[in-house]
Amino acid sequence: MANYRDIIARYQDKPGGIIEAYHALQREFNYIPREAVKEVARVFRLSEAQAYGVATFYSYLSVEPRGNYIIRMCESAPCHIAGADEIIKAFERELGIKVGQTTPDGKFTLELTECVGQCQGTPVITINSVPHVGITPDQIPAILALCK
Amino acid sequence: MAEELRIVLRNADKIDASNINDYIKAGGYTALEKARRMEPRAVIEEVKKANLRGRGGAGFNAGLKWSFVPPAETKYVVCNLDEGEPGTYKDRTIVQKDPQTLLEGMAICAHAIGSRQGYIYCRGEYPYLVEHLNNAIAQAKAAGVLGDFDIEVRMGGGAYVCGEETALIESIEGHRGEPRFKPPFPGVAGLWAQPTVVNNVETFANLPEIINKGADWFASIGAASYPGTKVLTLTGDVVNRIAIEVPTNTTIRQVIYEFGGGIRNGRKFKAVQIGGTSGGFIPESLLDTPIDFDSMRNIGATLGTGAVFVMDDTRDIVDIVTRIAKFFEHESCGKCNPCREGTFRCYEIMKKINRGAATARDIDNITVLARVMQKAALCGLGQAAPGPIMTTLQHFRHEYERKLLS
Numbered sequence: 001m002a003n004y005r006d007i008i009a010r011y012q013d014k015p016g017g018i019i020e021a022y023h024a025l026q027r028e029f030n031y032i033p034r035e036a037v038k039e040v041a042r043v044f045r046l047s048e049a050q051a052y053g054v055a056t057f058y059s060y061l062s063v064e065p066r067g068n069y070i071i072r073m074c075e076s077a078p079c080h081i082a083g084a085d086e087i088i089k090a091f092e093r094e095l096g097i098k099v100g101q102t103t104p105d106g107k108f109t110l111e112l113t114e115c116v117g118q119c120q121g122t123p124v125i126t127i128n129s130v131p132h133v134g135i136t137p138d139q140i141p142a143i144l145a146l147c148k
Numbered sequence: 149m150a151e152e153l154r155i156v157l158r159n160a161d162k163i164d165a166s167n168i169n170d171y172i173k174a175g176g177y178t179a180l181e182k183a184r185r186m187e188p189r190a191v192i193e194e195v196k197k198a199n200l201r202g203r204g205g206a207g208f209n210a211g212l213k214w215s216f217v218p219p220a221e222t223k224y225v226v227c228n229l230d231e232g233e234p235g236t237y238k239d240r241t242i243v244q245k246d247p248q249t250l251l252e253g254m255a256i257c258a259h260a261i262g263s264r265q266g267y268i269y270c271r272g273e274y275p276y277l278v279e280h281l282n283n284a285i286a287q288a289k290a291a292g293v294l295g296d297f298d299i300e301v302r303m304g305g306g307a308y309v310c311g312e313e314t315a316l317i318e319s320i321e322g323h324r325g326e327p328r329f330k331p332p333f334p335g336v337a338g339l340w341a342q343p344t345v346v347n348n349v350e351t352f353a354n355l356p357e358i359i360n361k362g363a364d365w366f367a368s369i370g371a372a373s374y375p376g377t378k379v380l381t382l383t384g385d386v387v388n389r390i391a392i393e394v395p396t397n398t399t400i401r402q403v404i405y406e407f408g409g410g411i412r413n414g415r416k417f418k419a420v421q422i423g424g425t426s427g428g429f430i431p432e433s434l435l436d437t438p439i440d441f442d443s444m445r446n447i448g449a450t451l452g453t454g455a456v457f458v459m460d461d462t463r464d465i466v467d468i469v470t471r472i473a474k475f476f477e478h479e480s481c482g483k484c485n486p487c488r489e490g491t492f493r494c495y496e497i498m499k500k501i502n503r504g505a506a507t508a509r510d511i512d513n514i515t516v517l518a519r520v521m522q523k524a525a526l527c528g529l530g531q532a533a534p535g536p537i538m539t540t541l542q543h544f545r546h547e548y549e550r551k552l553l554s
């Protein structure tokens with residue numbers, strides 16, 4: 001696993017590169033570790049509060065540890081009427097966790113999201129940002145089984 | 149039978165979108181060459197005369213926007229690919245199917261305003277588009293077609309408000325994506341305080357054909373005051389959930405019944421929300437309205453992004469609007485009071501109505517609150533957030549009254 005200092009250093013000369021650095025950190029760790037926020041603050045010459053403020057403004061970025069597979073359920077209006085609530089309940093049942101939680105083995109995190117721009121195939125979930133469209137509750141065990 | 153007219157999507161599914169040679173063989177980059185033989189001023193005049201109006205939702209004349217850019221050493225061209233309006237997938241579709249047309253459009257704008265640096269602000273939810281665009285940019289650079297114009301892709305972070313152009317600029321600069329006070333407008337002082345043109349993907353993607361075929365050709369298509377085509381994305385209870393590109397004088401009814409194939413499962417139409425989740429709800433009686441910007445505004449609705457969210461007769465309008473109110477409560481950036489507090493209270497009152505615990509007094513309160521937000525919010529988010537509430541109170545009031553305590 002890459003060192004967070006090396007990752008951040010790649011973006012330090014890029015104007016406004018802090019958000020790009022956060023994305024790169026998240027690609028590596030699935031979230032932005034607290035010590036990495038401190039390092040970002042140092043490198044981009046911000047207070048730690050400012051650096052933390054940027055990281056937490058964006059819902060796609062997380063400062064909380066997450067699982068290897070981040071499952072996000074879209075709950076915007078088109079997915080809402082297509083049965084997003086039932087899909088959420090089915091995931092919660094199948095994984096034994098609530099929305100916002102991570103399974104004890106660190107494998108899955110379940111989150112809500114707003115529209116991910118795949119509204120031709122509602123309801124939509126993403127697993128590690130890859131969209132899966134037209135999901136029904138009975139498909140969920142098979143979908144989870146694909147996450148090795 | 150109404151037919152599609154493809155300007156923006158002219159190459160969609162006809163060329164290999166990951167190969168610039170396919171785009172060039174289809175006539176790509178001839179418009180940029182032509183534009184570069186023209187005086188920058190003349191390019192701006194041509195776009196102004198075409199009356200190409202912003203396709204992101206605001207509908208401002210693109211050429212006019214460019215004409216505000218003052219002389220400066222450094223200027224930026226920024227593409228808004230922060231497609232976050234629920235129900236919208238047009239910019240993703242355009243970029244997936246023909247990324248070079250966007251790059252060519254941006255380069256035409258760069259020549260017109262005298263910019264050497266472009267940015268594409270792509271929403272964080274589309275990482276696969278970032279890769280696709282970086283590949284397209286690398287090919288365009290290798291082919292030498294962009295000349296001295298560079299384009300960099302920056303990734304957003306899942307903040308709806310960053311679709312607002314000054315919030316988007318803040319985000320590229322590496323800050324929290326909170327909108328700025330205007331003026332100054334970005335055309336004068338935008339990215340890093342330099343003159344900056346921000347346009348939507350679809351606006352840029354129209355430019356190559358406008359330059360190639362001329363302003364008069366474009367201005368003669370569709371509705372006179374908002375000419376050209378619009379890419380619409382169909383979703384909800386419609387048979388064909390697809391992206392289409394139609395002349396702007398196409399009616400809502402044609403969109404839903406001729407292109408969309410009508411309502412799913414043989415059900416009846418109840419409502420359609422156009423333009424994204426901030427758009428107005430439209431009842432059956434207004435379906436013969438053309439989709440152009442001004443016709444939609446005249447019926448108290450919006451064209452917005454061109455999302456077409458259809459709801460059948462089994463749908464609970466109040467429940468859907470409550471869900472939408474939650475969206476705005478979540479997406480409000482918190483900078484200004486009318487929006488931060490207003491979206492919170494709107495959601496609170498909508499939940500109360502939806503669970504059957506409200507009285508007529510609550511409807512009066514939310515109506516007053518909505519007016520305050522529309523007038524006093526800093527940016528379009530807070531101003532537009534009450535739109536779904538107000539338009540459903542206007543057209544579907546009985547659905548609210550049914551849920552009130554007697």
